[in-house]
Amino acid sequence: MPAPIFWFNDPDKPGFKARILAPIAALYAAATARRVAKEGYKATVPVICIGNINVGGTGKTPTAIALAQRLISMGYAPHIVSRGYGGSLEGPLQVNEREHTADQVGDEPLLLSAFTPTWIAKDRAAGVKAAEAAGAEVILLDDGFQNPTVAKDVNIVVVDARRGFGNRRVMPAGPLREPVEKGLKRADVVLSIGEELAPLGAxxxxxxxxxxxxLKTGMTWTNMRVLAFAGIGNPEKFFATLRDLGCDIIRAEALEDHQPLTDSLLTRLELEGKTRVAQLVTTEKDAVRLPASFRPKVLTVPVRLEVDDWSPIDAALAKVGITPR
Structure with missing residues (x-):
């Protein structure tokens, strides 16, 4: 679901709704500040948190994949710990992509488990302890920047380059979980993903x-008639990727983040695709939520995070003893 337009007003000239909701936002910010001030479980291995200040998707999952692959190339055995949003299982549980479904463990952990050992745990500290016991040399905390139950050694704050920090107001007056200034006091690096760079301030x-x-998969996308659907934090990013690949998008259906792909929804999309002679296309994260019988009917566009310069992240890792082996 698109964010309210007043969230993206000029920070120096907040809209009427943002001003009206300011008192509620102040209470929310105060509650967050009290929560993050608590001391959490200190792991015996480095914990790297990939989080955000904004509400919703900013690119944390591709960041977790890219960082896991970089740590592996440096000679480490990273494990990912996730809350398992949308899954029915509490954990701590190591995700097995062959045995578990997105309904059980959540779509993001299921996707992440294809790259490195991944755990779900509603209790993040319990998940970290389980990963430690299983031999994790580094733990990537997927989300959880505002979760106080685990102490973090490195915090990477991910932001959507086009949206930035919006009107810099805390929800419900804006798109933030906490004030930028307070959040960045706990950060080590800000990672901006996207070509359009919104002003982030100092x-x-x-x-x-x-x-x-x-990813280059050998698929020829140019002029392909597609009916695209995506249930990610910012579906328009995916649709823009398809346009850049040269697809002829007959229609793009933006779903809510993690929205269940019900039989009725898939039947409607399949019928429309056949009627309009268009190929169904979706994201990797959505694809893991598709029923096995439906997956052959849908093409997936895998994407990977390309970082311009890893040196600031490498420097933050080096401060906690993570250097190439």
Whole structure:
């Protein structure tokens, strides 16, 4: 679901709704500040949190994949710990992509488990302890920047380059979970993903820029008639990727983040695709939520995060003893 337009007003000239909701936003910000001030479980291995200040999707999942692959190339055995949003299982549980479904463990953990050992746990500290016991040398905390139950050694704050921090107001007056200034005091790096760079203001930590690039799979997308659907934080990013690949998008259906792909929804999309002679296309994250019988009917566009300069992230890792082996 698109964010309210008043969230993206000029920070120096907040809209009427943002001003009206300011008292509620102040209460929310105060509650967050009290929560993050608590001390959490200190793991015996480095914990790297990939989080955000904004509400919704900013690119944390591709960041987790890219960072896991970089750590593996450096000689480490990283494990990912996720809340398992949308899954029915509590955990702590190691995700097995062959045995578990998105309904059980959540779509993001199921996707992440294809790259490195991944755990779900509603209790993040319990998940971290389980990963430690299983031999994790580094733990990537997927989300959880505002979760106080685990102490973090490195915090990477991910932001959508086009949206930035919006009107810099805390929800419901804006798109933030906490004030930018307070959040960035706990950060080590800000990672901005996307080509369009919204003004972020003066940052107290290094800014790293990256972009999502489609994997070269040999598929010819040029002029392909597609009916695209996506249930991610910012579906328009996916639709823009398809346009850049040269697809002829007959229609793009933006779903809510993690929206269940019900039989009725899939039947409607399949019928429309056949009627309009268009190929169904979706994201990797949505694809893991498709019923096995429906997956052959849908093409997937895998994307990976390309980072312009890893040196600020490498420097933050080096401070906690993570260097190439």
């Amino acid at each position: 940052l107290p930590v290094p800014l790293v820029r990256g972009r999502l690039e489609p």
